Amino acid sequence: MVNLILKFVSCCRAADMRISTAEVIDCLSQLEIMDTCEEPLFQTILRANFAKSRREQGVFNRLYHLFFHEMPSGLNPESLFSEEIQAGQSQAPEPSMNELLRQLKESQDDTHHTQNQGDTLDRALMAFLGGSPLPFIEAVQKIHTQDEQASPLFKSNLGQLSSRLDIMLRINRLKTQMVQFLGSNNAWAEKDVPSVTAAVNRRLDKALEFLNTEPRPDNAGLRETGSHTLHYKTLGQIPFSNLTLEEIKAVKEIIDKLVRKLEEITSRRFSAASRGVVDVKKTIQRSVKYLGVPVEIVHKAKPLRKGKIVALCDVSGSVWSTARFMLNILYSLKTCFSRVKSHVFIDRTFDVTSFFMSHDANEAIKRILNDTRINYNARTDYGMAFQQFRDHHFQELDKKTTLIIIGDARSNYYNPREPLLEAMRDRCRRLIWLNPEQEKFWGTGDSEMLKYRDHCNEARACGNLNQLMAFIEALVL
Amino acid sequence: MLFKSVADVQTRMEQAGYIPSQEISTIVFLAQETQKPVLIEGPAGVGKTELAKCIAACLERQMIRLQCYEGLDESKALYEWAYAKQLLYTQMLKEKINDVISDTASLAQAVDEIARHEDAFFSDRFLQTRPLLSAITSPDPVVLLIDEVDKSDPEFEAFLLELLSDFQVTIPELGTIAAKSRPFVVLTSNNYRDMSDALKRRCIHLYIDYPAIETEKEIVRLKIPGIEERLLDKVVQTVARIRQLDLKKKPCISETLDWARSLMILQQDEITEDVIFRTLNTLCKHKTDYGVVRANIGQLIKA
Numbered sequence: 001m002v003n004l005i006l007k008f009v010s011c012c013r014a015a016d017m018r019i020s021t022a023e024v025i026d027c028l029s030q031l032e033i034m035d036t037c038e039e040p041l042f043q044t045i046l047r048a049n050f051a052k053s054r055r056e057q058g059v060f061n062r063l064y065h066l067f068f069h070e071m072p073s074g075l076n077p078e079s080l081f082s083e084e085i086q087a088g089q090s091q092a093p094e095p096s097m098n099e100l101l102r103q104l105k106e107s108q109d110d111t112h113h114t115q116n117q118g119d120t121l122d123r124a125l126m127a128f129l130g131g132s133p134l135p136f137i138e139a140v141q142k143i144h145t146q147d148e149q150a151s152p153l154f155k156s157n158l159g160q161l162s163s164r165l166d167i168m169l170r171i172n173r174l175k176t177q178m179v180q181f182l183g184s185n186n187a188w189a190e191k192d193v194p195s196v197t198a199a200v201n202r203r204l205d206k207a208l209e210f211l212n213t214e215p216r217p218d219n220a221g222l223r224e225t226g227s228h229t230l231h232y233k234t235l236g237q238i239p240f241s242n243l244t245l246e247e248i249k250a251v252k253e254i255i256d257k258l259v260r261k262l263e264e265i266t267s268r269r270f271s272a273a274s275r276g277v278v279d280v281k282k283t284i285q286r287s288v289k290y291l292g293v294p295v296e297i298v299h300k301a302k303p304l305r306k307g308k309i310v311a312l313c314d315v316s317g318s319v320w321s322t323a324r325f326m327l328n329i330l331y332s333l334k335t336c337f338s339r340v341k342s343h344v345f346i347d348r349t350f351d352v353t354s355f356f357m358s359h360d361a362n363e364a365i366k367r368i369l370n371d372t373r374i375n376y377n378a379r380t381d382y383g384m385a386f387q388q389f390r391d392h393h394f395q396e397l398d399k400k401t402t403l404i405i406i407g408d409a410r411s412n413y414y415n416p417r418e419p420l421l422e423a424m425r426d427r428c429r430r431l432i433w434l435n436p437e438q439e440k441f442w443g444t445g446d447s448e449m450l451k452y453r454d455h456c457n458e459a460r461a462c463g464n465l466n467q468l469m470a471f472i473e474a475l476v477l
Numbered sequence: 478m479l480f481k482s483v484a485d486v487q488t489r490m491e492q493a494g495y496i497p498s499q500e501i502s503t504i505v506f507l508a509q510e511t512q513k514p515v516l517i518e519g520p521a522g523v524g525k526t527e528l529a530k531c532i533a534a535c536l537e538r539q540m541i542r543l544q545c546y547e548g549l550d551e552s553k554a555l556y557e558w559a560y561a562k563q564l565l566y567t568q569m570l571k572e573k574i575n576d577v578i579s580d581t582a583s584l585a586q587a588v589d590e591i592a593r594h595e596d597a598f599f600s601d602r603f604l605q606t607r608p609l610l611s612a613i614t615s616p617d618p619v620v621l622l623i624d625e626v627d628k629s630d631p632e633f634e635a636f637l638l639e640l641l642s643d644f645q646v647t648i649p650e651l652g653t654i655a656a657k658s659r660p661f662v663v664l665t666s667n668n669y670r671d672m673s674d675a676l677k678r679r680c681i682h683l684y685i686d687y688p689a690i691e692t693e694k695e696i697v698r699l700k701i702p703g704i705e706e707r708l709l710d711k712v713v714q715t716v717a718r719i720r721q722l723d724l725k726k727k728p729c730i731s732e733t734l735d736w737a738r739s740l741m742i743l744q745q746d747e748i749t750e751d752v753i754f755r756t757l758n759t760l761c762k763h764k765t766d767y768g769v770v771r772a773n774i775g776q777l778i779k780a
Contacts, residue, residue, distance in 0.1 A: 020678050026511065033510050034483075034503070041483075044500045045507070052677035054518055054668070054684050278560035287564075292571075294564040399631040399673075429631070429670055457670060 002028060005046075007134070008067050012050055014137040015059055016145075023049050058215035063137075070206050071131045100196055101130050104181050121167060125174055128207050129200060139167070140211055145419050147387055160415055167211055171204050216454050217422075223458040236466035240321040240436065251465055252362075255325065258469055259332040262476050266336050307429070310396050311342040312349070312389060314407030315368070316380045322436040322463060323406045328361040329472055330404075336476050341396055344368060345385035347378040351393065380410060382448065383417030390420055397427040402475070406434045406462070409442070409449035416448040421455040431455070434462035434471065478537060480506050486535075495524070495531035496688075496695045504683045505532060514641050514662035516626075516680035521667055522729020523685045526624055529663040533620035536661065541615075542622045543608040545629035551636060555646060557605045563598055599650040613644060613656035621660040626676075627669040634676055641679045690717050693733060700734050704741065711748045712737045718777050719760065722769050728760045735759045750774050 005028060009019050027049035034041060043064060051060035104126075124135035143163045178200050182193050235250055243251060282298040290296075311330055313323035327342055334340050342356065343349045350373060355364040368374070397403060403424060409416075425431045433456045435442065435449060442449035453459045462468055480486045486502040497505070505528075508515045517525045533540035543554055567574075577594065578587040606614065612621040626634070640646055644656035664680060666672060688696065693713050697704060712733065720727045728736070736759045745752050753774065761767050770777070 018674055020674075022678055026513070026681075030507050030511060033507065040499060041503055044503050048504055048507070048681045048683060052516070052674075052680070052682040053671065055671075057684065280560060283560075283564065293568055294561075297561060297564075426671065 001031070005031075007132070008046070008063075009050070011063055011067055011134050011137050012060065014134055015063055015141055017050065017056055017059060017063075019050050055217040055219065058217055062210075062215050066133060066206065066210060070203070071133060100178070100182070100200070101126060104178070121170055122174075125167075125170060125204075125207065129174075129203055136207060136210070143167075143211075144214065164211060168208065171208055175201060175204055216451075219454045219456070222453065222456060236469075237464055239463045240325060240465075240468075241463075243321070251325065252328075254465065254469075255329055255332070258472065259329065262333060262472070263335060266476060307337055308339040308398075308401040309337050309341070310393075310401055310403050310428070311340070312385075312403065312405045312407075313342065313344045314346070314380060314382075314385075315344040315374070316346045316376070316378075319406065319408050319436055322434070322468075324365050325465075325468060326404075326406050326434065326462075327356070327365065329468070331356045331361040331364070333472070333476060338400075341393075343389065343393065344374065345388075346375065347381040347384055349385050349388045349393070350374055379412045379414075380407075381414040382407065382409065382411040382452075383415045383420070386417055386420040386424070390423065394424075394427065397424060399427075399429050401428045402430045402432060403428045404432045404434060405456075406436075408435055408437050408447065409433075409452050410446050411448050413446050416451055418448070418451045418455055421452055425455050425457065430457040432458040432460070432475075434460055436463040437461065438463060480509055480535070482506065489535045490531055493531050493534045494699060495527060496692055496699065497528070498688075498692065501528065501683065501685065504681055508681050509661065511681075512659050514664055514680045515683055516664045516666065516672070516677065517683045517685060518666050518668060519685035520687065520727065520729065522731050523687060524730060525665040525685055526622065528685070529620060529622040529624075529665070532661060532663065536618075536620065538618055538620050538661070539615070540620045540622060541608050541612045541660075542624060544624050545626050545633070547628060547630060549629050549633055551633075552607070554607050554609050554633065554636075556607055556610045556648060558599070558650075559603045559605050563603050566598070566603075604648075604651075609640060610646065610654070612660045613640070613646065614654065615660075616657055618658040619660045621662045623662065623664045625667060625669075626664045627666040627672060631673070634673055638675055638679065641676070687717075687720055687727065688730065690714065693717070693730065696730060697734060697737055701737055701741070704737060705746060708740060708746050708748075709737070712740065715748055715753070715777055716760070719770060722773055724761070724766045724769055725763045726761070726766060732760050748778060750778060753777065 005024065009024055012019055027045060030045050030049070031042070034045065046064065047057065047060055051057045120135070121139055124139050127134070128136040143160055146159055146163065179197060182197060235247060235254070238247065240251075279298045279300040283294050283296070286296045286298060287294040309330060311327065313319075313327065315323055323344070330337075330340050330342070340356070341351070341353045344352050350371075352364070352368050355367050358364075359367065421431070433449075433452060437447070437449075438461045441447065442453070449459075460467065460471055462471055480489065483499075483502050483506045486506045487497060487499075490497045490502065490505075504515060507513075517528065519525055529542075530540060574591070578590050581587040581590050604610075608621070612619050623637070626637075641662065644659055645653050647653045687693075690713055693716070694709055697709055697713065716728055716733045716736070736756060739756050739759050740746075740748075740752070743752075743756070753770070757767060757770060761770055
C-alpha cells in the first residue's frame with residue numbers, strides 16, 4: 001500500500017501538485033486508522049490530504065481516475081476494491097500485456113540498437129502501456145508549461161501544438177507497431193491477439209485523452225462583480241473608447257472629485273485606526289507631570305497598512321482608453337497604497353513606473369504614448385507578455401500585492417499561456433482582471449477571457465465610468 | 478464524548494440537526510482521531526460555520542470563535558497585557574513598593590529587589606486572554622472556530638502556524654504556553670485569497686459544495702418540520718435548477734429555507750412564474766441575477 005501511494009504521489013507531483021512528505025505520512029496514518037475497505041472512503045482520504053484547495057481537486061480527480069482505474073490491476077489495491085473498478089472493462093490479462101511489451105522492446109533493441117532504446121517520449125509511452133504513467137505525465141506537464149520562442153521577427157503559437165502533435169504521431173506509430181508485431185510474431189496464440197490489441201489501443205487512447213484534455217480548475221472563489229450603482233446616468237454608461245474630447249474632460253473632472261473624496265475618507269479611516277496598543281514608555285514619561293499618576297494614556301500609533309499594487313495594462317487599441325483612466329486613478333490615489341508599479345504591454349512588457357514617478361499622471365500617459373520603445377503596431381500577445389513579466393518582474397509580486405490586469409484578453413490566437421497566470425496568482429494576494437468588454441463578449445472570437453477567468457480571484461467588466469468608479473471604491477475602501 | 482466511528486459521527490450530527498455527507502463525517506472523524514485542524518472551503522452559506530457549531534454540540538464542548546478580518550493581530554487574537562490595570566496597581570501599591578526597597582542601600586540593589594517582584598506584574602492577573610489563548614488554556618477541550626481565515630493578513634496566517642502544528646504559543650514575558658487540552662480546530666475559508674501551502678499542509682482539507690437534492694430535502698425537512706412533501710420537492714428542485722444558471726450569487730441553503738418558509742406563509746403550494754417573481758428577492762440578492770432568472774423562467778418551472 002505504501003508503495004502504491006508513493007507512486008501515486010509522484011504522479012501528482014509530476015502534474016505540478018505540491019504534496020509534502022508530511023502530507024503523505026498523514027495520509028498513510030489516516031488510512032491505517034480507517035482500515036479502509038471502500039473506495040469512496042479511500043478516495044476521500046487521499047483527496048483531503050493531497051488536494052488542499054478546490055482548484056486542485058479537478059487535477060486530483062483526473063489523476064486518481066487514471067492511476068487507480070485505468071492502469072493495470074497490479075496498481076490497484078486489488079484486495080480493497082478491485083471488483084468495483086474492473087467491472088465493465090475489457091482488460092487484457094496483464095501478464096500477456098507485459099510479455100508483449102517485453103518482446104516488443106527486445107525486437108526494437110535488435111533493430112535500433114544504435115538509437116539506444118528510442119528517445120524519452122517513446123520510453124514514456126511504453127512505460128504508460130506497462131502501467132507506470134509517471135514519465136508520460138511529466139512529458140505532458142512539460143508541454144503545458146513550455147515557453148514559446150521569443151523571436152522578434154517571426155512569432156509562432158505552434159510550440160505547444162507541435163509538441164502535442166509529436167506525441168500523437170508517436171501514439172499512432174506505436175499502435176501500428178503493435179499490430180505489425182503481433183501479426184508477424186508466431187509466439188502469440190491467435191485467440192490472444194484481439195484482446196491484447198484491444199487493450200493496447202484502449203490504453204493508448206487514454207494516453208491521447210490525457211494529452212488532449214486539460215481539466216479546467218474549479219475557480220470556486222472567483223468574484224464576478226457587476227456594477228449596479230449608476231453614479232452618472234449618461235456619461236457613466238458610455239464606453240471609454242467612445243468618449244469625445246469634451247466627455248473625456250468631464251470624465252477627468254469626475255475622477256478628480258472621486259479621488260479627493262476617497263483620499264479624505266481613507267485618511268479619516270486611517271486616523272481612527274491609528275490608536276494601537278498602549279505606549280508604556282511615553283505614558284510613564286507623561287505621568288511625571290501628574291506626580292507619577294498615569295492620567296494621560298498614550299497609544300502607539302499603528303503604522304498604516306496599505307496594499308501594494310502592480311498594474312499590468314494592455315495598451316493596444318480600444319483597451320488603452322480604459323487603461324489610461326485606470327492608471328490615472330491609481331497614481332492619483334497613490335497615497336492610499338504603499339507602492340504602485342505599472343507595466344504596459346502589447347506583445348512585450350515595459351515597466352512604466354518611472355514615467356509616473358517623475359510626471360503627473362496625464363503627462364506620464366502622454367509620454368508613454370510617444371515612447372518609441374513600445375511598438376504600437378505589434379499584435380497583442382498575452383502569453384508572451386506574461387512570460388516576459390514572469391522572467392523580469394516576478395519579484396514585484398508578494399503576498400501583500402494586488403495584481404490588476406487590464407485587458408480584453410484578445411490574444412490574436414497566440415498561445416494564451418494560462419499556467420503563467422496561475423503562477424502569478426500563487427505569488428500575489430489577489431489577482432484582479434478588468435476587462436473593458438462587457439461579459440457577453442468574453443470568450444467570443446479570439447478572446448481567451450474564459451480561460452484566464454479560471455485563474456483570477458476577481459474578474460470584472462470595466463469599460464465605462466460607472467464600472468471604473470465601482471471598482472476603485474471597492475479597491476480602496 | 479468523542480466520536481467512535483464515521484457512522485457515529487453521521488448519527489450524532491443528524492441528531493444535532495446537521496445532515497453531513499459521507500465525506501464530511503469521514504473528515505470530522507479523522508480530524509478527531511489525528512488531532513489535526515480541518516480547513517473547510519466552500520461557497521457562502523453551505524454550512525461551514527454551522528458544521529463547527531454542530532461538532533461542538535455533539536462533543537459537548539464549548540465553542541470559541543475567532544472571526545478573522547484584515548488587520549487582525551496577536552493582541553486581538555491571542556492576548557494583551559492590561560496596561561492600564563498594571564499602571565493603576567503600581568500607583569495603589571506605591572507604598573508597598575517603598576517598603577520593599579526601604580532596606581536597600583543602593584539604587585542597583587533597589588532595582589534588583591523590584592526585579593524579584595516583577596513577576597507579580599506580568600502574571601495571569603494582568604493578562605487579557607483572547608480567543609486563541611482561551612482555547613488552548615482551557616482545562617476542558619474546546620472546539621476552536623477560526624472563521625473566514627482568508628480575510629486575515631499573511632502575517633497572522635504565519636502566526637497561526639505555530640499554534641496549529643504544536644498547539645503552543647510563546648508570550649515573551651511568560652514563556653511558552655502549551656495547550657492544556659488540544660482543541661478541535663476548524664478553519665473556514667471563502668476563497669477570498671489562496672491560503673499558504675504551509676497552512677494547508679497542517680490541515681485536513683474539506684470542500685463543502687451545495688448539497689445534493691436529496692440531502693437538501695432532508696435539511697429542509699429537518700428545519701421546517703411542517704412542510705408538505707410536494708412543495709418541498711418542488712422548492713428544492715427549482716433551487717437546484719436556479720443554481721445551474723450563471724448567477725453572481727447562487728442561492729445557498731439558508732435561502733432555500735427562507736424561500737420555503739415564505740411560500741408556506743403565502744400559502745402557495747404550486748410554484749408558478751408569478752410566485753417565483755413575487756418571492757425572488759428571498760433567493761436572489763443581485764439585480765443582474767433577477768434578470769438571469771427571469772430570462773430562464775420557463776426552464777425553471779418545467780415539471
